[in-house]
Amino acid sequence: MKHLSEYRDPELVQQYLKEIHRITTKPWTLMEICGGQTHSLVKNGILEMLPEFITMVHGPGCPVCVTSVSVIDEVIWLAEQPNVIIGSFGDMLRVPGSRKSLLEAKAEGADIRILYSPLEAVKLAKENPTKEVVFFAVGFETTAPANALSVVHAHQMGITNYSILASHVLVPPAMEAILGDEENMIDAFLAAGHVCAIMGFEEYFPIAEKYKTPMVVTGFEPVDLLQGIMMAIMQLEKGEYKVENQYARSVQREGNRMAKETIKEVFEVSDRVWRGIGEIPLSGYEVNEKYKQFNARNKFNIDIPFAEENKECISGDIMKGLKKPKQCPNFGTTCKPEHPLGAPMVSSEGSCAAYYQYAQNII
Amino acid sequence: MNEKIKMQLHCPMPKFDFEVITLGHGSGGLLTHRLLQTGVFDLFKNDHLDQQHDGAILELSGKLAFSTDSYVISPIFFPGGNIGDLAINGTVNDIAMCGATPKYLSLSFIIEEGLTMKKFWEVLVNIKTAADKAGIAIVTGDTKVVEKGKGDKLFINTSGIGVVHPKAAIHHNRIQAGDAIIISGNIANHGIAIMSRRQGLEFETTIETDSANLNHIIIALIEQFGSDIKFLRDPTRGGLASVLNEVAELTGLGYEINQKQLPIDAQVEGACEMLGLDPLYVANEGLFVAIVKQSIAEKLLEQLKADENGVNAAIIGYVTEEHRGKVVIKSAIGGKRIVGYLTGEQLPRIC
Known part of the structure; x- marks a missing residue:
């Protein structure tokens, strides 16, 4: 990991911290969008190193956390059908649906495989021609190109027993939903580096302009995060609201053209229910008409009642930055990673789990 | 790694009149006898095992350490080893962590029918190599075969006894x-x-x-x-x-x-x-x-x-x-x- 060591250099970290202390004249509230950033802030102990009057709020950028109960119920319904193999990213397995989680369905005998790539699911479909293989395609814009590509591959290979259950969510509409909330208290955003590596950051200019909110596309290593925080504070202190790119080693303004084209080939923008937040218009991807035979919702007659979110879980307020995990009465008591009430306690990148794991009784 | 290859050269697979392990190999009858005689007893040969009692009769004195562990790893073969050496080293190390020198081990197999004899033999060879390296003797054991789908190729349990070093005070x-x-x-x-x-x-x-x-x-x-x-x-x-x-x-x-x-x-x-x-x-x-x-x-x-x-x-x-x-x-x-x-x-x- 030599290429990463310079972004973990303790001396550089100290220099940025000093500079952040020097330039900050009033309290600011910043939201890091991505769960990976939250994880890194907590894991590296950065939250404890920042000036007290800088508040970091952890955004909705954890796909595990925002996948709605109904979608979990859908995939469990599919898993329980005869001759169906479900492929899923690992950390979706523990997320509670309204009745059970995928992990529980697996224990009861459903054929659920942890996969690292949807292309493995296509391979699985090829190897199991008598079974239906469904890949649980969750994630932000980051996982969308690979999921789309799996559909294109299956189509090209003439594989008919493969489909995806898409639950993709998009970052810019979520940012707008947060900024447009009347209780909003976010002064600036650290935009998610990986999402922007795919999509670029042109979409952010009108949002920054409309809500007069600075946005800094930021990476995930300690030095990245501190530099991003510093850039955002510099703008705030000067009263600016520009879109800046801290993560230039990975992100270009226009993003990754090929990845975007692949997404466009297979997906169309659709409304999406976010766990804890509710429906945000045009905030997700669904498989388009051209590839509808690869859409599990089209292929199977999924028959489940609409499921309510667990009312005790305040994940919506946490993801909008209105509350911190520790302000939830269930945090660490009735809600723990082994018995999560809501999704932010499940994924290692969920803000509740990150707090629980690393900082429950912070020194 | 070299040692393992050498070991395999020294331990050519004996001629079994079967290619895969079947339910019959766990029946306690002739097939079990043949499997143990040709596969296990010859390979792990020692005075205690040679007695072929229902259990091993051992002589030990002083403070003893006793430990057991089951090995259910999947896959059973992986880079650098297989379930066999894992099952020996795991229990040997548990005894060593008590400050004791491991002396004797028991070895039990639960085999899913259909495991090839070749694979089983490879596991046995790694067991033998690991046991020799650790300086322990396998003195008793058991073999059961379960129906296809009721196990996952091979499960192993080992238990071991060791003598605590007089200078050890691990607590x-x-x-x-x-x-x-x-x-x-x-x-x-x-x-x-x-x-x-x-x-x-x-x-x-x-x-x-x-x-x-x-x-x-x-x-x-x-x-x-x-x-x-x-x-x-x-x-x-x-x-x-x-x-x-x-x-x-x-x-x-x-x-x-x-x-x-x-x-x-x-x-x-x-x-x-x-x-x-x-x-x-x-x-x-x-x-x-x-x-x-x-x-x-x-x-x-x-x-x-x-x-x-x-x-x-x-x-x-x-x-x-x-x-x-x-x-x-x-x-x-x-x-x-x-x-x-x-x-x-x-x-x-x-x-």
Whole structure:
């Protein structure tokens, strides 16, 4: 990991911290969008190193956390059908649906495989021609190109027993939903580096302009995060609201053209229910008409009642930055990673789990 | 590795009149007899086994250590070893962690019908090699065969007895603030080796399991440093973080480790980053954590590093009066955080 060591250099970290202390004249509230950033802030102990009057709020950028109960119920319904193999990213397995989680369905005998790539699911479909293989395609814009590509591959290979259950969510509409909330208290955003590596950051200019909110596309290593925080504070202190790119080693303004084209080939923008937040218009991807035979919702007659979110879980307020995990009465008591009430306690990148794991009784 | 190849040359597979193991091999009848006679007894030959009693009659004196473990790993073959050497080293190490020299082991198989004789033989050969290296005798055992689908190829249970070294005084209640925490080598190799095989991940060079017997080095250290070695534990499932949390809970003291001092192979670290796993929780099979009196820590480290199983050993932290009952890691950039227990299985993340 030599290429990463310079972004973990303790001396550089100290220099940025000093500079952040020097330039900050009033309290600011910043939201890091991505769960990976939250994880890194907590894991590296950065939250404890920042000036007290800088508040970091952890955004909705954890796909595990925002996948709605109904979608979990859908995939469990599919898993329980005869001759169906479900492929899923690992950390979706523990997320509670309204009745059970995928992990529980697996224990009861459903054929659920942890996969690292949807292309493995296509391979699985090829190897199991008598079974239906469904890949649980969750994630932000980051996982969308690979999921789309799996559909294109299956189509090209003439594989008919493969489909995806898409639950993709998009970052810019979520940012707008947060900024447009009347209780909003976010002064600036650290935009998610990986999402922007795919999509670029042109979409952010009108949002920054409309809500007069600075946005800094930021990476995930300690030095990245501190530099991003510093850039955002510099703008705030000067009263600016520009879109800046801290993560230039990975992100270009226009993003990754090929990845975007692949997404466009297979997906169309659709409304999406976010766990804890509710429906945000045009905030997700669904498989388009051209590839509808690869859409599990089209292929199977999924028959489940609409499921309510667990009312005790305040994940919506946490993801909008209105509350911190520790302000939830269930945090660490009735809600723990082994018995999560809501999704932010499940994924290692969920803000509740990150707090629980690393900082429950912070020194 | 060379040793294993040599072992296979010395142990050509005997001629069995069957290619796969069937239910009949667990029936206790003729097939069982043939399997044991040709496969097991000849290979593990020793005075105790030769008696062919229902159990082994042993003579031991002094304080004894006794341990058991079941091995259900999947896949049963992985880079650097197979379930066979794992089943020996695991129990041997558990006994060694009590400050004892392991002497005798029992060995039980639960085989899923359909396992090929060739694979079973490869496992037996690794068992033999590991047992010889550890200097233990397999003195009793059992073989059961279950129907297809009722097991996962092969499960092994081993139990072992060892004689506690007269100078050993291993107990968590002897740990005091100021004691040094030592790890005997690079962390997370075993877990990542297994994960890479399960997921079909490929790296520039193969990451191999660290499975090894630690009894010889442990006894040598106890011989030298006696009761100044206060606590020993092998960080297998749950990894280093789980061992430290257990001992923090048992002693009520604080355990502070330094990320910078943690020995880890660059490739393993990269794999952990990629898979979204924390190496502190990843399993090891040939490592031990020692908590020792601070004044001997450097000297012990020197001796440990001279051993084949301690080349990458390091002092990773100290026991403290602060943040009692907790494990704290100082991050590479100087921040501090609590290292808690792992909940459930570590699941690879989405992005």
